[in-house]
Structure formats: C-alpha cells, structure tokens
Amino acid sequence: MNLALTIFFDGITYASWLFIVALGLTLVFGVLKILNIAHGSFYAVGAYAGASLVAWLVSMKVAPALSVVALVLAAAGVAALLAPLTERGLLRMFYARDEVLLVLVTYALFLILEDVTKLLWGVHPYYAADTYQAFGNVTLGPLTYVGYDLMLVFVAVACGALSWWVLNRTRHGKIVSAVIHNAEVAGSMGVNVSRVYTWAFVAGVFLAALGGALTAPMISVQPGLSVGVIVVSFAVVIIGGLGSIEGAALGALVVGLARAASVHLFPAAELFSIYVVMAIILVFRPEGVFQRVQARKI
Amino acid sequence: MAPSSSSGRTAAAAAAALALLLALGWVLPRWLVSLATLAFSHGLVSLGIALMMRSGVVPFGQGLVFAAGGYAAALLFNKAGVTDILLLCAAGGVAAFLLAAPFAPLLARYRGIFFAMLSLALSMVLYGFLMKTTALGGSDGFNVTRATLFGWRAPDATVHYFLWAVTAAVTCLLAALVRIYWDSQRGLLSLGVRENELRVEYLGTSVSNVVAWNYLLAAALGGVGGALTVVTLGHIDPNFSYWTTSGEFVFVAILAGYHSVIAVMAASFLLELVRSFSSTYFPNTWQLALGLFLLLVIRFLPDGLGSLLQRLPVWRRSAA
C-alpha cells in the first residue's frame, strides 16, 4: 500500500517534468507537422539560460523563491529569441517538402545547436541549486519530498490545462484547428497562417525551454543534456497520440508510473521500461491512445 | 526465371562497378579505403531503408537488424569458430531476417511516424537487453579478430584491401539484386503502396504483405551490413542498436533518395567523409559543421543525391 503510494508520487513528479517537455513537442507536431528533434536542444538552451539568469540573480542577492520567476522568464526569453529565428529563418524554407525531410532538418539543427550552446556557455557546469530548496521540504510518512518537485506538478498541470483550454475552448484554438487541417484553406478564410505557425513554434520552444529551465535547479547544467530528453519525450508523445494534449498527459503519466514502478520493484529493468510500455501500447492502439480524427478519404 | 534484358544490364553494370571499385582500392590511400569499407557496410543498412521507403515507411530502428547481424557474426566468430567472411555475412543476414520475422507482420500494420517509432522501440529494447548482458560484454561490447576467406587469412599489410574487396563485392551483388527487385513487378507494387494504399488494396494486393516483405528484405540487408561492419571494425557493442545509429542510417537513406542504389552508397560515403574531415579539422565544432553540411544538402538537393546522379546523362539508363 505504502509502496503503491510512493510509486504514485514518484511517477507523478517524473511525469510532470516529462509532460512539460512533451507538450511542446506535441504542439509543434500538431500544428506544423514537424517532429522536432531539436526540441532537446531547446530544452538544453533553456536550462543554460535559466541557470545563468539565476546565478546572476543570486549574485544580486535576490530571494531564491523569486528565481522561479526568473526561470520562467529565461524560458520565455529563449523562446522569443530562438523560435522566430528558427521558424522563419530555417524551417519555413522546407515546409513544402516531405515530413521526413523536416525531421532531418531538425536533426541538423540539433547538431548545430549542440555546438552553439557549447560555444556560448563553454563546458563547465552551471548551477541554480539554491532555488531547488527555496520551497522547503514536505514530509509524507517515511519519505521527504522537495517542495520544488511538487511545484513542478502544479506548473505541469497549469501548462496542460491552459493549452487545452486555449486550443479547445477558444476561438484562437479553433483557428489553429483550421490551420492544422488545411493551411491553404485557412489562409483563404483570412487566417494569418504564418503567424499561427510562428506562435505554435514559439509555444513549443517555450515549453521545451521551460522544462529545461525548471530542471536546471536540480541538476548541473552541462553538455549532453539534450540527447536524453529527445527519445523519452518522443515516446511519451507517441504513446498518447501525436498532436494530442490529452495524449501527452496520459503518455507522461504512463511513462512516469512505469518507470517509478520498475525502479521500486525491478530496478534492473529501468533501462528499457519506457520502450516496452511504448511497444505494448502501440500494439493495441496503433496510432497512440488519442488518435486525431481523419478527414474522409473516399 | 531467365534473366530478362534489364536485369542482364543491371548485372553488367554491377560487374563493371565492382571492377572499378577494386581498382580504386589499389590506388587510393589506406585510410580512404578503410573509410569507404565502413561506408559501404553501413550503406547496405541504408539501402534496406531506401527499400522500405519505396513502400512508404521509414524505420527509425534499423539498429535492431544491424546489431542482430553484427552480434550473430561476432558470436559465430568467437564462440563457434566460423571465420569465413562470406559465411559470416550470410549468417548476419539470416540472423537479422529471423529476428525481424516475428515483428514483420506486426510492424506492417503501421504507417508513418508510428512505424518509425515502433521499430525504434524494438531496437531500443534490444539495446537495453545487450547493455545488460554481461556475457556479451555489456555496454563495452567485445572484439573479434580477423576473418578469413576460404581459409585464407590476409596479412596485416593488405588486410584493409582484403576487407574492401569483400565488402565491395558483397555490396555490388546485393545492390544489383536490390536494383533488380526495384525494377520487378513486386518492386512496382511497393511504389504503388507508397503512393496509394487504398488503391492497392482495392486491386486485390495485400499492403501489409508488401510492407512486411520489404521489412524482411531490409532486415537481411541490415544484417549483412552489421556483419560486414563487425569484421571490418573488429569490435561490436550495443551502440549498434542505439537510436542515434539508426538515425544515421535513415539520414543517409533520405540524403540519397529511394530512386538509385548508387546514390545510397555515395551518400553513405559522403557522410563518412564529411564527418571524418570535420572532426579532424574542427574538433570542437564538428557537429556544427556536419549540421550545416546536412542543411545545405537538404536545401539544394531536394530529392536527394539520387536526383543529382539522375541529372548526369551517363547514369540515366544503367542506374544500377
């Protein structure tokens, strides 16, 4: 019983981190139909930006709790700077091409950003560890959780709820569906398609960078951050169904819980737990749990 | 099954290509020959991917069969004492084929990104398994020594040429077979599946059968590629099955396009060459250089290297 609860809490905290990152990936795929490998790089850049900003604030003697705001701002800054540049300057050239080709473009971008972050920040580590303890600890029975982790859960829920609401309950969301379905027709209806693309990409990059920035306090930010994130968040998005917010949430939960369960019950299997779960789910739901409705073909 | 005139032409072109490659192997510097040897053995895996692209799916997990072929050959070498390079290649192909066989009907139900990701999941499960199996060297893998050909063991001084000659021969043979397959009735059906599955089903052909067979053929190619890589490298480790390895194979296939087998080999060679030079001359920014190179290729060769080759009139017809 106690173990089940522990697995649940651990699963949730891991899932919320995953969800923030995967949400960005799924948004970008949903709107621009791009499976963005460089998502991991934006995560890493977010982490660097967040850690640098916090380090600067600490040197200015600002209260550590406030630095969470700084982390969000750092992510926003990364998105504001990098996303329009990437989308307008690079991706746009390739929209007319095959989907797989765009995956390659983002892979090339990933390689480039890998070295660019290194050139900008060097290889030495950055820390924002003070922020991690700014929210104190919460004790649940024999276990202690860090308040910051619980805050992450709230951030994840907020991000998910907000994007779901915008996409499903507002006009803006419906306009986005029109673009998703058929960009040319949406344009003919007066929708500024390229602005929708840019905003969707900005949102995606923001979420990636936010994931990175919010992780920065619990790790040492250094090269090699990006690779690990990519496949895991891909798995999450695929499990849930590409382009679906509910799907990303469910996928993150499934992966989070599966991983927590395997660490507690069968630690030797942690390495492939995610892939086994993904394979099993795809066998039963070939297009992920939440599949996108298809227009009639015949 | 008398060879029709077009397959006869393909065979002739392959023989000519082989002669040229063998001759080049003599004159080119050793490092370049070794680089080309690896590029070709990797190219075979990408050739399998190109073959699958013709039926409209791109597997992101060919590391699975690459590793299967590689480990099969390496284990036969170390544990069963099979040292003949051709036997090892065949064994690699067969092992990969057999490993892929149970998954083929399953994978054939998927399309697009789901096919890609499911095949990736399979390869990552194998990766995890290999990482854990200390008997196979775990994450460090293990080494194999030099293979033989019909009982003959090449001396140190010319071993690179020996490996090159065998690789070139195997590659030319398989590439010619692939070309013949692409030009065949069945090959045309694959293209039909790529273009319009609904139509193909409504003509009475099973789409999943076509995809499954292509997956199996690609697996066999990947297995041979894995076996050749192991004998060339002398080393194998679970990275053979890691997603970045698979990703590079996909990369080459897409860089080449799915129209020409020569383009696949050329793309593989080009990628290795660019990577090698950039990592030597820009040790700190070689990924940046590689990324820029890829972007430029994608930008200016929209249909892959194949389109460039097709623009040269010489290749037009013989395109083996």
Next chain:
Amino acid sequence: MIALQDVRVAIQNVEVLRGFTLHVPSGKLVGLVGRNGAGKTSVMRTIMGHLPLLGGSVAVDGTNLSGAPPHRRVALGIGYMPEDRGLVPELTVEENICLPLWVAPQLQLHQRLSFVYGILPELLDMRERKALLLSGGQQKLVALARALGVGTRVLLLDEPFEGVAPALSQRLSEVVGQLRGSGLTVLISQSDLNHSRSLLDQEVVIERGANVSAAVA
C-alpha cells in the same frame, strides 16, 4: 472590381496560366468557364494568393494584390468557396461558417451569421453537427455559407455545383441568383454550364490557361 492582367502562373514548373486576363465589373455575376484542367481553379487560387505570380498583376477594387498574403486579401471582403470545400472536419457547421468572421474584426459576427441563415435556412438544422459528418453535397452548402458570411464585396465560387444532386444544385443557384443586385461581385467557375447559364451576366472562357473569347450572355 476584380482585374487580372496577363497573369502567368506555374505549378511545379508547368505553366498553368499563360497570360490570362480577366475583368469582373463591380456588382456583376461572371462565369469562368472551361474544360477540366483549363485553369479555373488556378485562377481562383491566384486571386487568393496561393500561387505565386510569374508575371502580370492581380487587383481587387483597385488594390494591387501581387505579393500580398492570402489573409490580407480576405480582409478586402472576399469570400472564397474552394473546389474541394475545405471545411475543418472537427469544427461544427456553425464554427466553420464563423471561422473567417472571427479573424475579420470589421464584420459583425451575429449580423453576418443571421444573414447567412436567412439565405440558407436548411443550415439551421445542422449547425451543431461536425463538418466531418456531412456528405459531400452538404459540405458544399456549408462552404457556400462560409463564403457568403465573409464575402461582403466579392464571392469566388469554384465549381459550386459539382457533385451536387439536382435538387440541391437548384437550391444553390437560387441562392446565387438572390445575390444579384445586392452589390456583390461574383465569379463562378464551372465546367458544366447547364446549371446557371441564366444567372450569369457574362461568361469568360478559359482554355489551357489562356483567354479564348468573352461573350455577353
């Protein structure tokens, strides 16, 4: 109102419009007639800005549109009904009709909506249905409604009667007929003149991307 002058347009290196010229006077109903593949849809898409001009010019109401993105053109009061209807499957019928109105701040949503329902009352029954559930003909009706909603000055209707059962196509031409004299400029493309010859003020024939002749009906 709509003026195309020596327009040249290529799709994938094939020139589909080769010096095509078209003038639609204000308040008139003009038919663009031609066989399949003559380039009717291409003319419409060129006016909407989906095909880049190789040469010539496109102007609506005296505004030169060359190079302007599609959404700027809609803001001039153009309602476009694409050949393949182009409804958003996961939105309801009403949301589909509202879509262009949401992004056109100068239009009164409710007023335009009741105008549309006034002309096409049969839509009231299906307003809450998802567009995905409609048959081809029903979708045509909705696409026409959507164009009517936003098209305060110009309507571009690409083969509105194609694949439509006779009873409905009659209804559609009635609707188009009603618009006459309301000041709307209408361009209808058709391969089959049967449905609406009597409606048209003028007919422009296009063949292989070029003008043939213009005859006043």
Next chain:
Amino acid sequence: QETFRLGIVSFLSGQAAESFGVPAVNGAKVVLDAFNNGKAPAPYNKVGFGGMKIEPVYLDENGGATKQVQELRNLYEREKVDAVVGYVGSGDCLAVAPVAEEMKKFLILYDCGTPRIFEDGKYNYVFRTASHAAMDNVALARYLKSRNVKVEKFNMIHQDYAWGQDSRKDFMLAMEHLYKGAKVDADLLPKFGAGQYGTEVSALLGKPADILHSSLWGGDLQAFVLQAGARGVFQKQTPVLSAADHVLPGLGEKFPNGAIIGARGAYGLMSPKSALNDWWWDIYSKAYNVYPVQAPYRMVQALLGLKLAAEKAMAANGGKKPTPEQLAAALKGSSWESPAGTIRMALGDGHQAIQDTAIGRTRWDPAKKMVAIEDIQRFPAECVNPPANMKTEDWLKAGMPGAKC
C-alpha cells in the same frame, strides 16, 4: 627540424566533456606547452620529446566506437601522427586497441576503466598508463574496514552500463571478503544520463542502510547529489563514491559532508606532496583557475611516461625519431614518477599500469570556501591492484590474495 605529431583524443562534447574530456585536454595543453618550452622539472626538462617539438592534433571522442576506429586510422594514416594518447570510454578503448595493433602504431590509453583490455587481449603497441577500475572499489572497501565503519546493510546506485555494472560487482566482491554478512539492500541501476533521480531517491529513503555506494560521475553524479541531498538521503546513509573528486570544485557546499570518496588515484586534493606535483598543480591552476582533478592527472601521467619512453627510444635510435616498436619497447614494463606518485607498467605483460590510490572524507571548509578532504589514507598499488598473474575478477572472488597492504 623534426617534430613529433601526437594525437590526443578525449571528449570535447557530450556528457563526458565537462568532467573528463575537456579538463584532460586542458591538462595536455599546459603540459605540452611546458615540454615544448623545456620548462618541465627534471627529468622531464628536455625540449619537446628529446628536442623534437610536439605538435598535438586534438580529436573529439564523442560519437561512438565505430567513429573512434575510423578516426584513429585517419589520425595515423592521414594526419601522420607518431603516437596517440586518448580514450576515456571503455568501449572506445576496447574497440581502438586492435586497430593500433593491426596498423602497428603506438597507442596509449590514458584513462578508461575496464580491466578487460589487457586481461582478454595481448598487445604489442597498446599501453594503458593508469590503473583500471578495480582499484577504486577495492580501496573504498579497505578504507571502510580500516576506519571501522559499521556496514550491516548497504545501498547501491550505479549507471546501467559497463562502468556502473563493473563497479557494482567489484565493490560487492570486495565487501564479501571484508564485511562478511553485509547485505545489499537497494540496488539501483538508473540509465546513463538519466538526470532525474526522484524515484531512486524515494527508493533509497525507503531502505535505510549504513552506506550508499555509487560509481556515478559527472553530470549524473551532480544531479544525484543535488536531488538526494535536498531530500536528506545523506543524513541517513554515508555516501561512498568511487570517482567523485572531479565534482567537488563545482558543487562546493552542496556536496555532502563526511562523504567517503575516491579519485581513481591519488589525485587532486589527495595527491601526494612532491616537487613534481607542486609544479603541475601550479601550472594547471594558474591556467584554468581551478585545481587539477582526476582527468588532467591521468593525462599528465600518460604524457610524462610517453616523454621518458620517447627519449629513451631516441637514445637507442641514435637521436632520431623512434619507430613505434622502439617506443613500445621503451615503455613496456617501465616506471616513472608522476604528480600522483610512481606509475609502474606492472600488469598485462608490462602494458598495464598500476599506481597508488587514496581515499578520504569530505568536509566543507567555510573559511576557504571549498570542500576539503580529511582523514586521507593512501593505499599502495599492490594493495588494491591484482597481481600480474591473475585476472581481476578471479582475484576479487578469491578474496584478493597476495595483496600487499
């Protein structure tokens, strides 16, 4: 004037760049500079290698074993290097060793952990100038014993790849003999580069034990320390870390007090006092504003050994640039002084080094604003390394016979 072209391969990007690759390459840079200017202390004070200027060619080790094999070939044949010093990853070392052997070119593996290279293979042209990983965990266990640390139960967390798996096994085998009856409780194997250890920390908190053994390193170790520290793991179980000195300067105050750590040799804060060490410490910290830790130490000991071997071989070759065979003959079985103490090519038929190591306990020193290491115990090489005639695993299983402590 002839020059000696030297290939240097280590991680310049990826997860091992921060902790191992870049510091090692930085170390190589200052030392090679000193060599070329003839500024190193005797007996290393000849210019370059016996008068030949050294021309380094740097290469990134990131990208997998396949790439390393190819690039090593290119280094020898295209870039015409005379020797290569490199490789941190065990898989890379295993893969490249046969290549150098086949090409009959000189290769020094300066770091990687696995004992398999010279225990499973036999090489003429390949050397490793540092101890393999068994030493690290044996020394930890011996330290616990000698300090009378009570261990009834112990937890472990290791990365799920060869380094982690081997470290886990070595430590368990060593503990079996030194702490009969000690039980393993939590036995966690997160994947390499996991970064998120929330679940692992919960599992550890749920299984109270006396010590927590780990071979995590670099970013993974830092992330784990930050996350586990925040949740109080280290107050309940003493961390016993086999390769942790390289994270001390970065983590500073966040590093747990009283942790028992090793450095994979007598490196950094646990290095011995000597003129050579002072010189080295000085030039490194001046250049990079941080003191040298494991990775640069391992690099410098390789370069010092190579220098002596090269000069010896030159002497035998009439002052001309030595062939790989001559280099190998000179290095084989030799020994030399390094900042961390004497390096002896004692194992693997004179191709595998052994060296002393040291273990200590950490304490945050608020005055100096740095982590200090106290209660340091030095273990002689023969105490913690297997003898020449035994494979590591057999030695450990047999209860480490013949260890001279």
Next chain:
Amino acid sequence: MAHPHVPDPGSPVLSARGLTRSFGAVQAAADVSIDVQQGERLCLIGSNGAGKTTFVNMVTGYLKPTSGRIHLAGEDVTHRSPREITRRGVARSFQIPQLCLHMTVLENILTALHCSGAHAHFLRAARDAGSLARCHELLSSFGLAAHAQRPARELPGGVRKLLDIAIALTGHPRLLLLDEPTSGVSAQEKFGTMDTVVRAIETHQDRSPVTVVFVEHDMDIVRRYATRVAAFYNGRVIADGACDKVLGDADVRKYVTGSARSREGAQA
C-alpha cells in the same frame, strides 16, 4: 488467391439485405436491400448525404454494416476485407480518384496489372514487353494513350476519373462499382466518358458481361446509361426499378431530382 468459389447461376451477382450503418447520430444506411442481376447497369441516385457512397463502401468491404448481409454470387462476404472482395471479381472507382499521383499514367496501369495478377514476382521485370503492350492496349481503349507518360498529378480532373476507372477495369471484374464517374467532368466530356467506359466494358470482357453499379447526379446520364435506377434518401432506398418509373416518382422528384429540366430541355 481467389477462392475456388463456384458461382451459382441462379443467384444475383450482388445481393445486399437489410444493410444498416450509422455514424454517431447520422444514419447513413437504414435497412438497404438491393439485388443486382448479371449484366444490369444499376444507377444509384440520391440527394447529397443520402448514403450512396456508404452503400458502395459497404459492398466493397471498406465499411462494415452494423447489421445486414452482403452476398456476392451466393457467397456471404459481409465481413471480408476490400482485398478479399476484390479478389472475388469486384472492382470500384472512387468519388475522389485514387491514383498514384507521382507515377505516370502508364505506371499506374502497370501497377494495377501486376496487382491484379495472381502473384507479383520478386525478380521478374515489371516493364516487360508483354505487360507494356497490354497496358498500352488498355490505355488506348480509354483514349488515354496520349497521356501515357504524364505524371498522374498533372492530369485534369476528368482524365483522372477515366484513369481511375481504367485501373479498376484491369483486373477483369465481374462487378464494377463506379462512384460518380462523371462528377467534375465537364459537360462536353461527360457522355464521352461514359461511352468510353461502356465500350471498354463490352470489348474487354472475355467471359460473362460485366455488371455495373454507378452513382450519378446527372439525370441525362442516368437516362441514357442505366437499365435500372435506385433512389436514396436519408439512408433509405425510396424507389427502385426502371428508370422512368423511378425518375417519375413523386418522392424522388421532391428529394432528389427537383424540378430541374434535363439538359436537352434547357437548351430547347
């Protein structure tokens, strides 16, 4: 792979009984029963959304009916896949032509030829002289020979429709279902298209006459080519029988054909 099914000469080529199918709240087919005899040319008319395409989809296995049975020459095929049904001699064209857009017209036909053959071979060349000759023959019977080397994506709509039908006919079907073969085809060409189809069917069948079921909105076409008409409305068959009888039916006039005069009438 065709099952050695012995056709029962007495039973209809196609027999659909009580087919029902709904999509959410929409009833796309409600108790549809239609029998088609050999050699008939049955035309399905109906208002938009009446369920004509749904009927064709159910018969060809694309959609499964919620209830009801479908028999082909006496054999129950209700739960068979499109492929299995095709293998039993049924072919269809589509409301939106289903072509291989990046292939040339010739390659489209060639693909169809090898698809419908018993077993496509792995090594035998696709473009052998025999196959090419057969393709050219087929293309010229559809008047498509001039387009042979053009990629299908460059074809005008009407030609696409024709090609779609030509592809359907390569397998020598016994039953051919055409979904709106003339919609999107210009007025001048509609009759030509239908004439071509009819001619192709007559010259191509080597054995029994091909039975045709086609969906059509143009009443002139219906009058000229149908031997029998079934009218759909709201998922039901509201009239079924001889052409004149059905077109004269009051409900049909009200819901389907409207008061529209025929083309001949308009021009008169």
